[in-house]
Amino acid sequence: MDGTNDDRIRRLDDWDTDGLTALAEEFETPLYVIDLERVSENCNRLRDAFPEAEVRYAVKAHTGRSVLETVRRAGLDAECASAGEVERALAAGFRGDSLHYTAVNPPARDLDAVVSAWDDHPDITVTVGAADTLDRLDERGFDGRVCLRVNPGIGAGHHEKVRTGGHAKFGVPLSRAPETAIDAARRFDLVGLHAHAGSGISGADLADHRELVGRMGELARTVAEELSVEGLPGLEYVDVGGGFGVPYREEEPPLDLNAVAAATRDALGTVPGRDGDAARLAIEPGRYVVADAGVLLTRVNTVKPTPDTTIVGVDAGMTDLIRPALYDAYHPIANLSANLSQEAIPATVAGPICESADVFCDNRPLTRPERGDVLAVGIAGAYGYEMASQYNSRPRPAEVAVDGSDLSDSRPVRHRETVEDLTRVERPIEPLEDHE
Numbered sequence: 001m002d003g004t005n006d007d008r009i010r011r012l013d014d015w016d017t018d019g020l021t022a023l024a025e026e027f028e029t030p031l032y033v034i035d036l037e038r039v040s041e042n043c044n045r046l047r048d049a050f051p052e053a054e055v056r057y058a059v060k061a062h063t064g065r066s067v068l069e070t071v072r073r074a075g076l077d078a079e080c081a082s083a084g085e086v087e088r089a090l091a092a093g094f095r096g097d098s099l100h101y102t103a104v105n106p107p108a109r110d111l112d113a114v115v116s117a118w119d120d121h122p123d124i125t126v127t128v129g130a131a132d133t134l135d136r137l138d139e140r141g142f143d144g145r146v147c148l149r150v151n152p153g154i155g156a157g158h159h160e161k162v163r164t165g166g167h168a169k170f171g172v173p174l175s176r177a178p179e180t181a182i183d184a185a186r187r188f189d190l191v192g193l194h195a196h197a198g199s200g201i202s203g204a205d206l207a208d209h210r211e212l213v214g215r216m217g218e219l220a221r222t223v224a225e226e227l228s229v230e231g232l233p234g235l236e237y238v239d240v241g242g243g244f245g246v247p248y249r250e251e252e253p254p255l256d257l258n259a260v261a262a263a264t265r266d267a268l269g270t271v272p273g274r275d276g277d278a279a280r281l282a283i284e285p286g287r288y289v290v291a292d293a294g295v296l297l298t299r300v301n302t303v304k305p306t307p308d309t310t311i312v313g314v315d316a317g318m319t320d321l322i323r324p325a326l327y328d329a330y331h332p333i334a335n336l337s338a339n340l341s342q343e344a345i346p347a348t349v350a351g352p353i354c355e356s357a358d359v360f361c362d363n364r365p366l367t368r369p370e371r372g373d374v375l376a377v378g379i380a381g382a383y384g385y386e387m388a389s390q391y392n393s394r395p396r397p398a399e400v401a402v403d404g405s406d407l408s409d410s411r412p413v414r415h416r417e418t419v420e421d422l423t424r425v426e427r428p429i430e431p432l433e434d435h436e
């Protein structure tokens with residue numbers, strides 16, 4: 001496009017090898033490294049590409065305090081998927097008018113907590129995906145800002161997979177959306193319509209995104225007209241969700257944000273809004289903000305040649321980064337300790353968990369790894385630490401923050417958990433001495 005928007009992704013090769021190795025030495029492994037300057041850059045790239053839109057960070061991609069503060073300073077709003085996320089966003093300084101809580105089958109405890117937060121922060125917006133969530137809010141005395149989440153049924157008839165299963169879980173069916181929206185507007189302050197397709201928007205895949213946005217534009221015009229007929233306030237925004245794709249594989253091209261923005265504007269069209277203004281566009285990327293700002297460092301503890309492959313045993317596993325095990329996700333992996341003269345061998349990098357899914361890659365060329373080498377797993381900033389667990393009684397890893405390419409100025413932002421952290425919630429059923 002015009003070249004003002006830098007679409008480059010930060011690849012594993014772009015990190016300073018010696019700097020990462022030094023961090024692994026200082027803070028030990030497994031260790032997450034998060035570059036907060038890169039997080040800011042990603043926020044700015046999104047705002048540059050969508051200057052007219054409200055940009056909301058879907059905090060579930062990485063809810064670390066350091067990231068939340070960075071995103072807030074970069075001027076983005078926060079989109080929260082649970083009461084816990086709302087609480088953490090407030091603690092990180094987000095104000096009520098920049099907080100959006102998207103209730104997915106919300107547990108009573110979550111609704112109670114969010115309605116109580118709303119008492120203190122009356123500008124919080126609650127996005128509801130079922131008509132009875134409106135009733136449940138009503139029962140709790142809530143009469144504030146709501147947004148209606150719609151299931152746009154994208155690909156119905158073309159892509160069987162997205163029509164069934166989990167997708168019906170999210171949002172009010174498109175066919176019922178106008179009546180539910182009007183009902184919501186009569187009882188609450190209906191400020192927006194929302195849809196999130198869930199799948200990654202990629203260069204190849206803009207047609208689906210266009211289709212989703214087009215349907216949302218059409219729906220919003222229908223709803224706007226009915227609101228106006230009823231004399232109710234108009235919509236402030238149409239939120240078309242997140243899902244901005246990140247190219248995990250080296251050969252994948254980065255997303256052309258300007259092209260996505262142009263397609264989004266074009267497909268949405270003009271939607272009449274509130275007080276004579278047009279309704280604004282809103283987007284809520286999560287992954288795009290943090291993915292390439294994070295790296296997971298891990299140390300090789302075992303090298304085992306087998307007839308099929310070489311097993312490279314490392315001290316990080318699916319408990320630290322579950323995406324490969326859960327989604328067959330690809331993450332780039334490099335041996336930071338190898339020198340260039342060493343040859344690559346087909347390697348299967350495996351973690352220490354008693355699960356066959358606990359592998360980061362199968363038979364992938366890796367510069368000959370030796371015991372003690374430090375490996376870097378790239379593009380690990382999104383849904384990395386966030387989905388970490390303590391399975392196998394593995395304390396979660398530490399996280400250190402850096403600012404830009406000079407890694408010498410680092411600071412720990414999450415301490416490495418201990419077994420004590422795991423057992424803090426437990427109570428013994430008998431004192432140990434009775435047992436002897």
Ligand SMILES: *Cc1c(COP(=O)(O)O)cnc(C)c1O
Nearest residue numbers: 058196242243244284285286287
């Ligand atoms: C997860 C989620 C997002 C962010 O998705 P990404 O793929 O990380 O961009 C946005 N909106 C909602 C409602 C979500 O649940």
